[in-house]
Amino acid sequence: MMRFLPTEEQQAFADTVDEIVDGLGGTDIPQAWSAGDTAPGLALWQQFAELGLGGLRIAEDDGGLGGSAVDLAVVFERLGYHAVPGPYLESVALLPRLVDAGTRAELAAGAVATAAVEGVAPYAQDADAAALRFAIDAGSIGAAEAGARIESLSGLRRLSPLTASGERSPLESATLGAALDEATLAASALLLGAGERLLHEAVEYAKIREQFGRPIGEYQALKHQLADVRVALSFARPLVHAAALAIDTPTAGRDVSAAKVAAGAAARRAARTSLQVHGAIGYTAEHPVGLWIALAPVLDAAWGTPTFHRARVARALTRA
Numbered sequence: 322m323m324r325f326l327p328t329e330e331q332q333a334f335a336d337t338v339d340e341i342v343d344g345l346g347g348t349d350i351p352q353a354w355s356a357g358d359t360a361p362g363l364a365l366w367q368q369f370a371e372l373g374l375g376g377l378r379i380a381e382d383d384g385g386l387g388g389s390a391v392d393l394a395v396v397f398e399r400l401g402y403h404a405v406p407g408p409y410l411e412s413v414a415l416l417p418r419l420v421d422a423g424t425r426a427e428l429a430a431g432a433v434a435t436a437a438v439e440g441v442a443p444y445a446q447d448a449d450a451a452a453l454r455f456a457i458d459a460g461s462i463g464a465a466e467a468g469a470r471i472e473s474l475s476g477l478r479r480l481s482p483l484t485a486s487g488e489r490s491p492l493e494s495a496t497l498g499a500a501l502d503e504a505t506l507a508a509s510a511l512l513l514g515a516g517e518r519l520l521h522e523a524v525e526y527a528k529i530r531e532q533f534g535r536p537i538g539e540y541q542a543l544k545h546q547l548a549d550v551r552v553a554l555s556f557a558r559p560l561v562h563a564a565a566l567a568i569d570t571p572t573a574g575r576d577v578s579a580a581k582v583a584a585g586a587a588a589r590r591a592a593r594t595s596l597q598v599h600g601a602i603g604y605t606a607e608h609p610v611g612l613w614i615a616l617a618p619v620l621d622a623a624w625g626t627p628t629f630h631r632a633r634v635a636r637a638l639t640r641a
Contacts, residue, residue: 327391327395331391331392331395332395334392334395334396335395335396335398335399337372338369338372338374338396338399338400338403339399339402339403341365341368341369341372342365342399342403342405345361345364345365345368346361347403348403348404348609348612349361350362350365350403350405350406351403351404351405351406351477351609351612352606352609352612354406354407354476354477355406355475355476355477355606355612356476356606359406359447359449359450362405362406362407362450363407363433363450365405365407366407366431366433367431369431370430370431371431373385373386373429374396374409374413374431375412375413375428375429375430375431375432376428376429376430377392377393377396377413378390378392378393378413378414378417378503379417379425379428379429383422383425383426383429384425384426384429384430385417385425385429389565390503390506390565390566390568390569391562391565391566393413393414393503393506393507393510393565394506394507394509394510394561394562394564394565395510396510397409397410397413397414397507397510397511397514398510398511398513398514398517398561399514400510400511400514401510401511401512401513401514401515401516401517401518401616401620402514402515402517402518403514403518404477404515404518404609404612404613404616406447406477407433407447407450408433408434408435408445408446408447408450408451409507410446410504410507410508410511410624411434411435411436411445411446411504412428412432412433412434412435413428413507414500414503414504414506414507415436415438415500415501415503415504415507416428416434416436416453416455416500417500418496418499418500418503419436419455419457419462419492419496419497419500420455420462421490424453427453428453432452432453433447433450433451433452433453434451434452434453434454434455435447435448435451435453435454435455436454436455436456436457436483437455437456437457437465437482437483438457438458438497438501439456439457439458439459440458440459441501441624441625442504442623442624443482444471444480444481444482444483445465445467445480445481445482445483446478446479446480447478447479448467448470448479448481448483449467449470449479449481450479454466454467454483455483456483456484456485457492457497459492459494459497460491460492460494461489461490461491461492462489462490462492463485463486463487463488463489463490464485464486464487465483465484465485465486466483466484466486467481467482467483468481468482468483468484469481469482473619474615474618474619475612475615475616475619476612476615477612477615477616478616478619478620478623498574499568499569499573501624502568502573502574502577503568504624505577505578505580505581505624505625505630506561506564506565506568506577506580508581508620508623508624509557509561509564509577509580509581509583509584509585510561510584511620512557512581512584512585512587512588512617512620512621513554513557513558513561513584513587513588515588515591515592515613515616515617515620516550516553516554516557516584516587516588516590516591516592516617517554517591518613519550519588519591519592519594519595519610519613519614519617520547520550520551520554520591520594520595522595522599522609522610522613523547523550523591523594523595523598523599524547526598526599526610527543527547527598530598530599530600543597543598546594546597547594547598549590549594550587550590550591550594553583553586553587553590553591554587554591556583556587557580557583557584557586557587560576560579560580560583560584561580561583561584563576563580564576564577564579564580572637574633574637575633575634575637575638578625578629578630578631578633578634578637579630579634581624581625581627581630582627582630582631582634585617585620585621585627586621586627588617588620588621589617589618589621591613591617592613592614592617592618595610595613595614596614
């Protein structure tokens with residue numbers, strides 16, 4: 322029987338993530354990053370490095386924690402809940418399977434790394450803040466230099482093209498596919514966490530925002546919308562955890578794609594509802610809810626669009 326609840330150890334790790342983020346400034350960190358000040362975010366990265374987060378999916382023999390894919394999903398949900406900025410997905414989920422032992426040791430020690438993947442993630446996130454940058458194509462990986470940043474809907478995803486520089490190492494297609502599935506799993510967990518935060522913010526604001534002399538949370542129509550978000554997130558969570566459990570099995574691709582579709586749809590629903598609850602204030606840079614409202618659709622389209630992942634699920638079911 323599959324278990325879809327975190328263990329005591331996983332919950333303790335997640336609680337520690339919450340405590341570190343809150344202790345260093347909470348929403349001030351992603352707001353500063355979005356405004357161009359990376360110092361608070363990099364200070365948070367250093368704290369997570371001391372916790373061992375960089376080596377979460379790296380074997381103990383290589384200096385990591387040797388954590389499971391479920392551990393990854395639990396932690397990345399909390400990162401999404403706090404809108405933690407930085408290329409954690411690339412450093413923690415994508416690259417450990419693709420780089421050599423020496424680079425894995427750097428990642429485990431907390432090096433900030435990012436990557437662009439041809440045809441999947443053509444722009445690297447936060448290349449200007451990364452010490453290690455990699456350009457990846459279907460058959461190889463190598464160091465890269467960053468070009469000029471491009472505009473992104475979310476200030477938390479500062480994107481740049483990469484140009485390969487120096488020697489390249491060969492990559493087997495199966496290895497790259499497994500790494501991309503792990504990155505997609507991490508993106509799904511980020512979406513789940515972002516959706517949970519959007520729901521929390523909407524519920525809390527609905528208690529204090531008034532129309533016609535009553536808190537808007539008392540209106541039945543809005544209660545139904547918030548309940549729909551709760552249902553969508555609750556249905557997405559077991560799919561994300563099932564994908565984590567299946568990450569090294571033959572059904573990994575199908576299960577990861579199903580999780581990404583469900584988590585993305587739930588997060589986008591949460592963003593729409595939260596924006597409706599907050600009204601125009603949700604668009605302002607001053608209110609932190611805008612961080613997640615912008616992040617949800619961007620993450621939904623990253624690491625494979627919903628159309629791509631639905632097609633992959635359909636192909637898997639047809640073959641079955």
